[in-house]
Amino acid sequence: MRYVRIDRPEGPCWGVVKGEEVLTLSKPPFDGLDYDGGRLPLSQCRLLAPCTPSKIVCVGKNYAEHAREMGAEPPGFPVLFLKGPNTLNRHEGAVHAPDFVGQLDYEGELAVVIRRTAKDVRAKDFADYVLGYTCLNDVTARDVQRHDGQWTRGKSMDGFCPVGPFVVDDVDPSALKVETRLNGKVVQQGSTSDFITPVGKLLEFITAAMTLEPGDVVATGTPAGVGPMIPGDVVEVDVEGVGVLKNQVI
Numbered sequence: 001m002r003y004v005r006i007d008r009p010e011g012p013c014w015g016v017v018k019g020e021e022v023l024t025l026s027k028p029p030f031d032g033l034d035y036d037g038g039r040l041p042l043s044q045c046r047l048l049a050p051c052t053p054s055k056i057v058c059v060g061k062n063y064a065e066h067a068r069e070m071g072a073e074p075p076g077f078p079v080l081f082l083k084g085p086n087t088l089n090r091h092e093g094a095v096h097a098p099d100f101v102g103q104l105d106y107e108g109e110l111a112v113v114i115r116r117t118a119k120d121v122r123a124k125d126f127a128d129y130v131l132g133y134t135c136l137n138d139v140t141a142r143d144v145q146r147h148d149g150q151w152t153r154g155k156s157m158d159g160f161c162p163v164g165p166f167v168v169d170d171v172d173p174s175a176l177k178v179e180t181r182l183n184g185k186v187v188q189q190g191s192t193s194d195f196i197t198p199v200g201k202l203l204e205f206i207t208a209a210m211t212l213e214p215g216d217v218v219a220t221g222t223p224a225g226v227g228p229m230i231p232g233d234v235v236e237v238d239v240e241g242v243g244v245l246k247n248q249v250i
Contacts, residue, residue, distance in 0.1 A: 001016060001132075001168070001169050001170060002016065002017040002166040002167070002168050002243075003015070003016060003017075003029055003050055003131070003132060003166060003167040003168075003169070004016075004017055004022060004045070004047055004048075004050055004164075004165065004166055004167075005047070005048040005049065005050050005051070005052075006022060006024075006040070006045040006046060006047060006048060007045075007046040007047075007048055008024075012048055013025065013026075013036075013038075014027070014028050014029055015038075015040070015045075016029070016033065016035075017042060017166065020041060020042050020043065021039050021040065021041060021042060022038075022039070022040045022041075022042050022045055023035055023038070023039055024036050024037075024038035024039070024040065028214070028215070029131065030115050030116060030131065030214040030215070047090060047091050047092070047164060047165050048090050048164075049088045049089065049090045049091075049162075049163045049164055050113070050134055050163065050164050050165065050166055050167045051113045051131075051134070051163065051167065051215045051216075051217060052085075052088075052215050053085060053088070053213075053215050053216045053217045054085065054213050054215070054216055055082055055083075055084075055085070055212075055213075055216055055217075056082065056083040056084070056085075056087065056088070056161055056216070056217045056218075056219060057080060057082060057206055057210075057212070057216070057217070057218045057219070058080065058081050058082065058083055058138060058155070058218075058219040058221075059078050059079065059080060059197070059202060059218070059219060059220055059221040060075075060079040060080070060081060060151070060221065061074065061075055061079055061196075061221065062078065062195050062196050062197060062202075062220060062221025062222075063190055063194055063195065063196065063221055063222065063223045063224060064194070064196060065190075065194075065223065065224035066221070066222055066223055066224045066225075066226065068224075069224050069225075069226070070226075074196055075196070077197075077205070078196075078197045078201075078202055078205050078206070080206065081151045081152070081155060082152075082156075083138070083155055083156050083160065083161050083219075084156050086156070086158050087139075087155075087156055087157065087158065087159065087160040087161035088159075088161055088163060089139075089159040089160070089161055089162040089163065089247065090162065090163070090164055091162065091163075091164035091165035091245055091246060091247070092246055092247065092248075093159065093162060093247055094159070094247070094248055094249075094250045095137075095139055095159055095160070095162065095229070095235075095247050095248070095249045095250070096159060096249070096250050097141055097157065097249075098157065100144075101141040101143065101144060101157075102143040103141070103142040103143045103228050104139065104140070104141060104142070104228060104229050104230070104249065105139070105140045105141075105142045105226050105227060105228055105229065106137055106139065106180055106182065106187070106188075106226065106227065106229050106235045106237075107137060107138035107139070107140055107180075107222035107226050108135070108136075108137055108178060108179070108180030108188050108222060108223075108235075108237035108238075108239075108245075109135075109136050109137075109138060109178060109219055109220055109221055109222045109223075109237070110133055110134075110135070110136070110173060110176060110178055110192055110220050110239050110242070111133065111134050111135065111136035111163060111217050111218065111219045111220065112130055112133060112173070112199060112202075112203070112217065112218040112220065113130070113131045113132055113133070113134055113167045113215065113216075113217055114129055114130065114131065114212045114213065114214055114215065114216040114217070114218070115129055115130055115131035115214060116128075116129055116214055117211060117212070117213055117214065118203065118207045118211065118212040118213075119207050119211045119212075120207055120208060121203045121204055121207040122204060123200035123201045123203070123204040124200065126199060126200035126203040126204070127200075129203065129212070130169075130199075130203075131167055131169060131214075132167035132168050132169035132171075133167065133168055133169075133171055133173055133176075133239070133242050134163055134164060134165075134166060134167045134168070134217075134239075134242060134243070134245075135163070135164065135165075135237040135238070135239045135242055135243055135244065135245035136161065136162070136163050136217070136219050136237065136245070137161070137162045137180075137235060137237050137245060137247060138155065138160075138161065138219055138222060139155075139157075139159075139160040139161065139162070140154055140155055140160070140226075141153070141154040141155075141157060141160075142154065142228070161219075162237075162245055162247045163217065163245070164243070164245050165243050165244070165245060166242065166243045168241065168242045168243065170241075171240075171241040171242060173192055173198075173199045173220075174192060174193060174198060174199070175191060175192060175193040176191065176192045176239055176240045176241060176242070177189070177190075177191055177238075177239070177240040178190045178191065178192065178222075178223055178237075178238075178239050178240075179237075179238045179239075180225065180235065180236065180237050180238070181235070181236040181238065182227070182229065182233060182234075182235055183233055183234055184234075187225050187227055188222065188223050188224070188225035188226070189223065189225070190222075190223025190224065190225075191223075192220070194223070195220065195221065196221075199218075199220060202218060202220065203218065206218065229249045230249060231249050231250055232248070232249065232250075233248070233249045234246065234247070234248050234249075235247055235248075235249070
């Protein structure tokens, strides 16, 4: 099943994609589906970010080769950081950095959307807490990150977390191809089978420390090949079985 959030004159709403239509819902799908009878052509819908997280928990250096390209050895445990709700951006939304940013990088990855309140989750039970999976671009002001010596400002500027276009619930996150394209050229290729810490263990580690709420997002890390974007560039994050997230830098 593919979930979306769309913009309507009366306000945003959730929906389920069936073929080329969106069947609208009266409430978020966390506790089951409540169709309200609306049917809209998908091609005419303005897609929003397909979730409304209270927090976006990101995993740094979850691919060994990416850790090495950043000048570090693979960590022995998940390295976590947060992006605020202000960073949330949509499929085909514009990405824009403040004028003081000198290097703006793409980081394509698989993201997990949480379905129900999750605390002290056991790895073997992780799927019970997952609504589905989506594509995410962990946009990063790399020069700011290096200057600050920590990640908050460089990772958390407005619009620095495009997510979407769908949340998909019928894929196995253990071996999905993740590809990023810049202006049509492949710049990142990886597989979630190469995760240092797989999704179940990530949720176990995260929820031992903090409670995840319905709609929260866990970004699982990016493969090697991160690099800069400039105004006019189009970046696509393609996750096997999940979709293609597309954004332009302005």
